Amino acid sequence: MKIIDRYISKNFIKSFLLSLIAFVGIFLVSQLFKVIRYVSDGRFSADESIIYILTMIPKILIDVAPLAVLLxxxxxxxxxxxxxxxxxxxxxxISFKRIILFPVLISLIISGVVFYINDSLYPYALRKNREIKSRDVIVREAPTEKNNAFLRGENGNYIYLMGKINRKSGFAENIEIIDLNSKFDKVERIITAKEGRYNFSKKVWMLKDANIYDGEKISKPIEKEIFTEERYNDEPDKFITQNVEPRTLTIKELKKSIREIKSVGGDTREFLVELGNRYSFPFASFIISFLGLSLGSRYVRGASAINLALSVALGYGYYIVQASFEALSINGFLNPFIGGWIPNIIFLVVGIYFVYRSEY
Structure with a gap:
């Protein structure tokens, strides 16, 4: 690292930290009055109010990091x-691209830190925050019973259709199990039963008065008073998913929830949108740095006021674009991952354009 790189990097880090502290302070002060009111009303104790404020910091850091990088x-x-x-x-x-090289690299590191906070600290802090505020745990117990339950089996190409299932007793009514081929496009066997029960000790479904149909030809079904096969061992809990808020989950937990919801035929759109945002939003700090570095490259009298106005306008402009595409993704008009990255791509293209303009 050359002397000029150390000089620019030092000034950039100093300006970034000052901006970050300022933005975090503004957001905390805006919430402080609400916390004081909660304490005065008896909803929070003094200790809980401190924990509540601390659990807000990860979310604030994530939200203001792009603004702090920009300013x-x-x-x-x-x-x-x-x-x-x-x-x-x-x-x-020395070209302008070379001048801003280290600030851009530092912004990429900041994005990595934001990614870590967004995936690990933020979900935990949000759960704790909501728990203190509502006096209730965010992850609530799943319903005991479910009608019209659907599940794709884990031990082969088959699906269950249950008219009604109780996950605690393991009892189910109007059961249909459909076996398909390896390509999952042809029915090989259909098993129906009016009722069945999951044997929790043997970990297998036992169907009463079952009818077994050959999927390839129409023929009289084979009737069995009690039908069971070892591979049909998917536990009743898998048929009923828990009511979990996506923002309270880590990326690993989000992926697991998406698999579970898909296996029961549920709507995963909200979880996919959150997963897409987890991968895309942290890199806003890196992308928006191109705009800040290029727009500040020319001397303008009264630059401080202009810089503040630009940072607020561009920063909130990014949030508006990001929120718009998130809404399109939630409503099914866009793929969640594409919708999450479109704002980044737009601002990256604009930023690189202004960087090239700053060379002259």
Missing amino acids: GSLMTISSMASNLEIISLKTSG
Whole structure:
């Protein structure tokens, strides 16, 4: 790292941290009055109020990190521009892309930190925050019974259709099990039964008065008073998913929930949108740095006020675009992952365009 790189990096980190502290402070102060009211009303104890405020910090850090990077970038480069340092470096043959190299790399590291906070600290903090606020646990117990339950079996190409199932007793009514081929496009066997019960000790379904039909030809079914096969051992709990808020889950837990919901034929759109945002939003800090660094490259009198206005306008502009595409994804108009990355791509293209404009 050259001296000029250390100088620029030091100023950028300093400006970023000052901006981050300022934005976090503003958001915390805005919530402080509400916490004081909760304490005065007796909803929170003094200890709970402190924990409540601390559990808000991960979410605030995630939300304001792009704004802090943007303002830090504008402050750093505009300060250099006002001191004619940018012009001097360009005159000496150093390109603008080379000047901003280390701030961009630092922004990428910041995005990595935000990704970690978003995946590990934020879900835990949100669960704790909601638990304190509502005096209830976010992950509630799943319903005991479910009508019209659907499940894709884990031990082969078969699906269950249950008219009614009780996950605690293991009793089910109007059961249908459909065996399919390896490509999952042809029925090989259908098993029906008016009722059945899951044997929790042997871990297998036992169907009463079952009819077994050959899927390839129409023929009289084989009747069995009690039908059981070892592979039909999917537990009743798998037929009924828990009511969990996606934001309270880590990426690993989100993926697991998506698999479970798909296996019972549920709607996974909300979980997929949250998963897409977990991968896309943390990199906003890296992407938006291109805009801040390029827009601050020219000296303008009264730059401080302009920098603040630009950071707020561009930052909230990103959030508006991001929220718009998130709404389209939730409503099924866009793939959740594509919808999550479109705002990043738009702002990255605009940022790179302004970086090339700043060379001249």
